[in-house]
Every structure is written in structure tokens, then in C-alpha cells.
Amino acid sequence: MKSSETEPFNPSAWQEQTVALRAGVEKTDQMENSEALFLNSSFSFESAEHAAATFAGDQPGNVYSRFTNPTVQAFERRLAAMESAEACVATASGMAAITALCMGLLKQGDHILASKELFGSVPSLFDKVFSKFGIETSYVEVANLEQWQAGIRPETKMLFLESPSNPLGVLGDIPEISKIAKAANALLVVDNCFCTPILQKPLELGADLVVHSATKYLDGQGRCIGGAVCGSQDLIDEVFNIVRTCGPSMSPFNAWVFLKGLETLPLRMPYICNQALELARWLEQQPQIETVNFPGLESHPHHQLAKKQQKYFGGVVSFEVKGGREAAFRFINNVQLMSLTANLGDVRTTVTHPSTTTHGRLTEEARQQAGIHQGLVRIAVGLEALEDLQADIAKGLSAV
Numbered sequence: 494m495k496s497s498e499t500e501p502f503n504p505s506a507w508q509e510q511t512v513a514l515r516a517g518v519e520k521t522d523q524m525e526n527s528e529a530l531f532l533n534s535s536f537s538f539e540s541a542e543h544a545a546a547t548f549a550g551d552q553p554g555n556v557y558s559r560f561t562n563p564t565v566q567a568f569e570r571r572l573a574a575m576e577s578a579e580a581c582v583a584t585a586s587g588m589a590a591i592t593a594l595c596m597g598l599l600k601q602g603d604h605i606l607a608s609k610e611l612f613g614s615v616p617s618l619f620d621k622v623f624s625k626f627g628i629e630t631s632y633v634e635v636a637n638l639e640q641w642q643a644g645i646r647p648e649t650k651m652l653f654l655e656s657p658s659n660p661l662g663v664l665g666d667i668p669e670i671s672k673i674a675k676a677a678n679a680l681l682v683v684d685n686c687f688c689t690p691i692l693q694k695p696l697e698l699g700a701d702l703v704v705h706s707a708t709k710y711l712d713g714q715g716r717c718i719g720g721a722v723c724g725s726q727d728l729i730d731e732v733f734n735i736v737r738t739c740g741p742s743m744s745p746f747n748a749w750v751f752l753k754g755l756e757t758l759p760l761r762m763p764y765i766c767n768q769a770l771e772l773a774r775w776l777e778q779q780p781q782i783e784t785v786n787f788p789g790l791e792s793h794p795h796h797q798l799a800k801k802q803q804k805y806f807g808g809v810v811s812f813e814v815k816g817g818r819e820a821a822f823r824f825i826n827n828v829q830l831m832s833l834t835a836n837l838g839d840v841r842t843t844v845t846h847p848s849t850t851t852h853g854r855l856t857e858e859a860r861q862q863a864g865i866h867q868g869l870v871r872i873a874v875g876l877e878a879l880e881d882l883q884a885d886i887a888k889g890l891s892a893v
């Protein structure tokens with residue numbers, strides 16, 4: 494790609510929706526109006542000198558798509574702009590983003606202090622993989638600032654959290670936790686998958702790095718697996734070195750799909766969050782339901798923090814049906830419209846039973862401690878009409 498002579502990337506004056514549509518694009522000589530898909534593994538050179546200079550890094554340009562690719566870079570620039578980040582590196586999955594981030598920024602002997610309420614594969618990565626390389630992890634409750642403070646060790650280099658948590662919607666106070674991280678000279682990493690930059694910009698709240706599973710809301714239509722890390726140029730350079738050397742790079746095709754997803758993210762998220770709020774309020778009225786967990790409800794313990802820290806309350810609602818696992822299974826087996834899948838962030842609403850799926854590998858004791866009871870059902874709200882979702886849920890509840 495001929496890097497354009499026009500101003501390539503100055504979205505700082507734009508509103509969010511414009512950034513989502515137009516940031517990060519560098520048009521080619523073909524003057525295409527939407528992003529081109531560079532489905533190329535490698536790039537060629539005009540001369541031996543040009544090749545030598547590009548390889549040496551003396552001249553900008555693409556060499557090989559494990560390192561850089563124009564479509565992937567367009568996605569990186571756009572997501573960075575949306576997260577108010579200086580830089581971004583895209584990865585093959587959300588887990589690859591977390592892996593590359595830790596490999597780039599931690600070393601043997603370092604300690605990670607993480608929240609307990611994490612996406613299931615993350616503690617597996619910390620406890621079963623990084624422990625082999627001498628990186629230890631301990632866990633605290635995301636909402637408990639005393640535990641964060643008490644968990645700091647001299648060798649703590651990273652604090653890692655997800656807010657709000659899945660599926661109970663428990664929040665961590667990002668500005669307060671960032672103070673603890675700064676005082677300890679450690680990095681604060683926030684997994685922003687559930688919020689997306691439309692709801693919450695962790696870097697503006699004091700975090701050093703943001704990780705994403707692009708697989709979820711950024712794609713938004715359940716098509717591709719991908720991830721990203723956003724932060725300062727210095728930190729992202731370290732993560733990029735791991736990606737280009739170890740190879741968990743994002744496919745250009747997936748980057749192109751994610752660019753399409755980002756275009757509608759500022760429209761989808763408020764809509765989804767509004768549907769989720771309406772649904773949560775309605776669920777609270779249903780006699781077969783014991784409790785509803787959603788930070789948008791005044792009954793939720795973190796409602797005030799959610800109002801302060803997030804622009805909307807999110808799209809994931811969980812609730813406990815009366816009658817435990819049998820009742821939850823009867824509910825799930827009797828809904829028809831919602832998809833029975835553990836994925837989320839799709840335009841199609843999904844329903845899952847956390848204690849036998851996403852949290853199935855925990856012991857029953859650990860699940861009880863975490864509040865993941867057998868009657869708990871999680872709904873990740875999509876774009877169907879609210880009336881149709883309510884009718885489907887009512888059908889499921891009538892079988893409880």
C-alpha cells in the first residue's frame with residue numbers, strides 16, 4: 494500500500510460515531526470508499542535496496558503479515574482511537590491478547606494480582622501456563638479495595654481485572670484500583686470486553702492497558718475470533734514484539750470483519766444496553782424469579798458505581814429461577830427464540846447456564862462462594878424486539 498500523503502489519522506476532533514466509521518483508514522490509489530481487504534501474506538519491494546531498508550526498519554512498509562498488514566493496522570488505529578489509546582496491537586483471539594501482553598511485560602519472578610471474577614480461561618492461563626515460567630498469580634474480589642491493597646507484594650508487576658464481571662455484573666472501581674497499582678509501580682490491565690469503549694474507556698479512568706476479545710461485541714455478529722491490546726506506544730511496542738515473534742497475529746480477513754463491526758458499535762451498544770435494562774426490570778417482576786443481577790437496577794450493590802464509571806449498564810443480565818438446576822434447565826429447554834450458547838456480544842440473544850458451562854470447571858464450593866448458583870441463568874441481550882424476547886422468556890418461565 495502506498496501510504497497516503499493526505500492526513501492519515503486525526504480523529505481527535507471527531508465524535509464517537511464518526512471515529513467508529515472513519516478513523517484509521519488510509520486509502521490506496523484505487524480510492525476505495527470502504528476499507529480494502531489486504532488478504533496478503535507478504536509484500537514485495539521495488540529493489541534490493543528497498544527490501545534491505547524495509548527489513549532494517551529504516552523505511553516504513555510492510556514485509557510480512559505476521560508483523561504488519563494494512564487491514565490489521567486500520568483496525569488497530571480505529572480501536573486505539575475509540576479507546577483513547579496511543580497505540581493498539583491486534584491478536585488472533587482475546588486469549589492471545591492476554592498471553593502476548595503478559596509475555597511482553599512480565600518476566601520470571603513477577604507476580605500478577607488479579608480479580609477472582611475473570612473469564613474462565615484467564616485463570617487457567619495464569620495458573621497452569623504462566624506458573625510454569627515462574628510468574629505467580631493471586632486473586633482478590635474485584636469490588637474489594639482492601640483486598641487489592643493487601644494483595645500487593647514487592648514483586649507485583651500487574652493488576653488485572655474485568656469490570657463488570659460475568660455473569661453477576663460485579664464492578665471494580667477502576668480509578669481507585671489504579672491508584673493502588675500506581676503506588677505499587679505496577680501496571681493496571683482492564684479487560685474491557687463486556688463494556689467496549691462505548692460504555693467505558695479504562696485508560697481515561699487510570700488503567701495502563703486495555704485488552705479486548707474482539708470476538709464479542711466488537712464483531713457483534715458472531716463471525717470471527719480476535720483480540721487486541723491498547724495502551725501507550727511504549728507498552729504496546731513490547732506486546733507487538735511478542736506478536737511478531739511468536740505469531741498470534743490477527744488474520745487480515747478477521748480485521749476487515751472487525752472494522753465492519755466497529756462501524757456500528759456506537760449504535761448497537763446503547764440499543765443493546767437499553768433492551769437489557771428494560772428486560773432486567775421486567776424480569777424483577779416475574780414470580781418464578783428469585784433475584785436479577787444487573788448493575789442498571791437500583792437493587793444492584795454497584796448501581797451507583799456503574800452510573801459513575803460506565804456510560805450504559807451493559808448487555809448481560811443474569812437471574813436466578815426458583816427451584817435450582819432442574820428449574821434452570823427446564824427454563825433453558827423451553828425457550829425457542831434465544832440461542833443456547835455460551836458466546837455473547839452477538840446481535841442474536843444468547844442464553845446459558847453458567848454453573849454447568851462457563852463456570853463448570855470450578856468446584857461447587859468455589860461456585861457457591863462466587864455466587865454462581867445452580868438456578869442461575871445468563872442472558873446476553875441482542876437486537877431482537879423486546880416483546881419477542883419477553884414472550885420467549887415467559888414461555889421458558891411457564892415451564893419452571
Ligand SMILES: *Cc1c(COP(=O)(O)O)cnc(C)c1O
Nearest residue numbers: 586587588612684686706708719
Ligand atoms: C471471550 C472472552 C475472552 C477471551 O476471548 P477469546 O476471543 O475467546 O480468546 C476474554 N475475556 C472476556 C471477558 C471474554 O468474554
